Every structure is written in structure tokens, then in C-alpha cells.
Amino acid sequence: MDDRIYDLADLFKVFSDSTRIRILYVLMDGEKNVSDISEAVDMNQSAVSHQLKTLKTSHLVKVRRDGKAMLYSLADDHVEAILKIGMEHISEED
Numbered sequence: 560m561d562d563r564i565y566d567l568a569d570l571f572k573v574f575s576d577s578t579r580i581r582i583l584y585v586l587m588d589g590e591k592n593v594s595d596i597s598e599a600v601d602m603n604q605s606a607v608s609h610q611l612k613t614l615k616t617s618h619l620v621k622v623r624r625d626g627k628a629m630l631y632s633l634a635d636d637h638v639e640a641i642l643k644i645g646m647e648h649i650s651e652e653d
Contacts (some may be wrong), residue, residue, distance in 0.1 A: 574619045578602070579610050586620065587639055590632035605632070 577598065584612060585599040589641060591611055597607045611631055614620035621634045 570617060574618060574645070575614060576610070577607075579614055580642070582607065582610055583619065583633065583638060583642060586631060586633050587642070590630040592628050592630055596631065604605065613640075 569595050581600045584636050591599070593604050593607055593611065596611070597604045600607065611620060611622075613619055615622060615631075618634050619638050620631050622631050624630075
């Protein structure tokens with residue numbers, strides 16, 4: 560159980576960065592390439608790629624190759640559910 564608690568804490572650390580949250584919200588609309596994500600979050604591609612690596616390592620984002628393009632999407636429905644529940648929680652405070 561203790562290892563799972565630490566893993567859960569590490570997962571929530573990934574969610575603690577507003578840039579990564581913004582990227583995840585962009586991907587809620589479907590898969591996108593780095594250029595599209597960069598434009599949507601108004602950041603350079605290098606910075607977005609760095610954040611995508613963290614999100615991929617944390618199993619929150621997956622990537623697939625389409626020809627030369629790399630397309631990113633949410634890893635599964637749990638990621639979107641976590642974001643929605645978190646937003647509902649903070650919205651109740653208003």
C-alpha cells in the first residue's frame with residue numbers, strides 16, 4: 560500500500576503544473592501535434608515538448624505516429640475524469 564501512496568502523490572505532482580493542465584485541456588478535444596498544442600497554449604514547441612515528455616512518462620498522454628507527424632492524446636478516460644472532478648471541486652468553492 561505504501562508504494563501506491565507514493566505513486567499517487569507523484570501523479571498529483573504532475574497535475575500541480577498549470578502548463579501541463581492547459582496541455583491536457585487542449586488534448587481533451589482530441590489528438591493534436593506539438594505545433595497545434597503550442598499554438599493553443601501560446602508556448603514554443605520546445606517547452607511544450609518538454610511538458611509532453613513528463614505527461615507521457617506519467618502515463619497521462621499517449622503518442623502515435625502518423626507518417627512523420629507525432630500525434631498526442633489523453634492516455635485514457637481517467638485523465639479527463641480527474642480534470643473534470645478537480646474543476647467541479649474548485650467550482651463548488653465559488
